[in-house]
Amino acid sequence: MLLSGGLDSTTVLAIARAEGYEPYALSFRYGQRHTVELDAAGRVAEAFKVRRHVVADIDLRVFGGSALTDDAIDVPHHAGVAEVAQDIPVTYVPARNTIFLSFALAWAETLGASDVFIGVNALDYSGYPDCRPEYIEAYERMANRATRAGVEGTQRLKIHAPLMEMTKAQIILKGLELGVDYGLTHSCYDPVDARPCGTCDSCLLRAQGFAQAKQADPALAHAH
Amino acid sequence: MLLSGGLDSTTVLAIARAEGYEPYALSFRYGQRHTVELDAAGRVAEAFKVRRHVVADIDLRVFGGSALTDDAIDVPHHAGVAEVAQDIPVTYVPARNTIFLSFALAWAETLGASDVFIGVNALDYSGYPDCRPEYIEAYERMANRATRAGVEGTQRLKIHAPLMEMTKAQIILKGLELGVDYGLTHSCYDPVDARPCGTCDSCLLRAQGFAQAKQADPALAHAH
Numbered sequence: 001m002l003l004s005g006g007l008d009s010t011t012v013l014a015i016a017r018a019e020g021y022e023p024y025a026l027s028f029r030y031g032q033r034h035t036v037e038l039d040a041a042g043r044v045a046e047a048f049k050v051r052r053h054v055v056a057d058i059d060l061r062v063f064g065g066s067a068l069t070d071d072a073i074d075v076p077h078h079a080g081v082a083e084v085a086q087d088i089p090v091t092y093v094p095a096r097n098t099i100f101l102s103f104a105l106a107w108a109e110t111l112g113a114s115d116v117f118i119g120v121n122a123l124d125y126s127g128y129p130d131c132r133p134e135y136i137e138a139y140e141r142m143a144n145r146a147t148r149a150g151v152e153g154t155q156r157l158k159i160h161a162p163l164m165e166m167t168k169a170q171i172i173l174k175g176l177e178l179g180v181d182y183g184l185t186h187s188c189y190d191p192v193d194a195r196p197c198g199t200c201d202s203c204l205l206r207a208q209g210f211a212q213a214k215q216a217d218p219a220l221a222h223a224h
Numbered sequence: 225m226l227l228s229g230g231l232d233s234t235t236v237l238a239i240a241r242a243e244g245y246e247p248y249a250l251s252f253r254y255g256q257r258h259t260v261e262l263d264a265a266g267r268v269a270e271a272f273k274v275r276r277h278v279v280a281d282i283d284l285r286v287f288g289g290s291a292l293t294d295d296a297i298d299v300p301h302h303a304g305v306a307e308v309a310q311d312i313p314v315t316y317v318p319a320r321n322t323i324f325l326s327f328a329l330a331w332a333e334t335l336g337a338s339d340v341f342i343g344v345n346a347l348d349y350s351g352y353p354d355c356r357p358e359y360i361e362a363y364e365r366m367a368n369r370a371t372r373a374g375v376e377g378t379q380r381l382k383i384h385a386p387l388m389e390m391t392k393a394q395i396i397l398k399g400l401e402l403g404v405d406y407g408l409t410h411s412c413y414d415p416v417d418a419r420p421c422g423t424c425d426s427c428l429l430r431a432q433g434f435a436q437a438k439q440a441d442p443a444l445a446h447a448h
Contacts, residue, residue: 054286054287056282056283056286057281057282057283058280058281058282058283059280059281059282060330062278062280063278063327063330063331063334093330094329094330094331094333094334094371094372095326095327095329095330095333095370095371096330097370098326098329098330098366098367098370099323099326099327099330102319102322102323102326103287103319103323105318105319105322106284106287106317106318106319106320106322106323107287107318109318109319110287110318129369129370129371129372130369130370130371132369134369135366135369135370138362138365138366138369138370139366139370141362141365141366142322142359142362142363142365142366143322145353145354145356145358145359145362146319146321146322146353146354146359146362146363147318147319147353147354148318148353
């Protein structure tokens with residue numbers, strides 16, 4: 001499973017665990033501006049006792065084109081969630097989920113695993129094209145033609161996206177029900193001294209989710 | 225375009241050039257045992273004056289599972305091409321083309337390019353699942369849902385695999401017709417002092433191709 005250390009992927013890990021899977025977790029050092037989220041991924045992987053947690057090094061800075069990987073593009077900040085753009089924002093990293101899923105596919109094939117989990121979400125998705133159900137379906141179809149299993153017909157690879165149709169509030173309530181400590185997670189695109197900025201799209205959507213779920217965000221209470 | 229520095233991708237570069245494209249070339253340092261092929265990619269990129277040649281660092285060793293990325297698995301050697309396995313060989317790197325195409329997709333989206341070229345081949349393909357036409361079709365479909373273009377409907381991304389239905393001999397004859405110097409290219413999976421071993425699957429298929437095309441392989445005449 002893909003584990004960023006954010007709220008969504010952490011909830012997916014809890015869901016996979018609850019369904020009886022024994023997850024292997026994959027994170028990426030992909031040239032992101034900060035590594036706070038990798039620290040969070042490590043904490044979450046440890047808390048859920050995954051079989052193995054791998055951090056793969058890939059260089060997305062070589063292409064640029066996103067505020068998350070290019071120092072020349074600033075992460076946008078807003079006064080409130082109403083200002084969060086409905087079109088594709090500058091924090092979109094071209095083909096990022098496609099690259100991440102491709103590494104997960106490689107590892108799954110090596111392990112002989114047939115289930116890949118990803119925390120994409122079509123409702124509070126910040127307008128990213130690679131977070132839509134039609135994308136995940138097309139990826140799964142491709143994956144089944146890309147691998148030994150596809151040739152030999154011995155195994156059907158499944159891309160699980162259990163959060164696809166959930167609101168952020170529903171995701172949070174599901175996670176709390178499964179015992180997730182969201183204090184371990186990190187969502188901010190632009191942290192200051194490892195603390196969430198509170199005004200980027202990701203912080204605003206997270207705050208709205210906790211507000212709608214009528215819960216307090218434990219990540220705002222303690223610093224890591 | 226994906227450029228390994230081998231015979232196939234070099235021919236694809238020549239074809240793209242002849243069709244009027246101005247290629248950007250992408251190679252990978254992916255934990256392969258030797259970097260002779262990256263030297264070849266650099267020579268070829270220079271010879272064809274690509275707009276830009278990027279070598280992206282990605283770590284496939286972290287997963288292992290292939291003779292090309294795992295020191296614990298030996299590259300097989302054979303006395304002749306008749307012994308080349310018809311099933312999937314240990315040199316298969318799980319999901320490698322999927323990962324490579326995903327990086328190409330990221331770069332294409334950043335550049336605003338709508339054409340991606342790859343030198344896969346379904347005839348002399350060494351039994352790799354991700355070298356088949358049904359795989360490329362599924363990848364293209366997925367790619368068009370993964371990107372801004374897919375959401376905005378402004379652009380159709382095309383994966384070009386011009387060698388798909390060609391024999392190695394036909395590829396060589398096509399390249400020679402377009403002026404390719406195959407002395408710049410490198411195909412061997414297991415070179416000794418930067419020289420081809422002559423007995424791995426890749427060397428044997430290449431030798432058979434030159435023999436069937438009734439041509440001499442210039443890479444055997446001079447060392448780089």
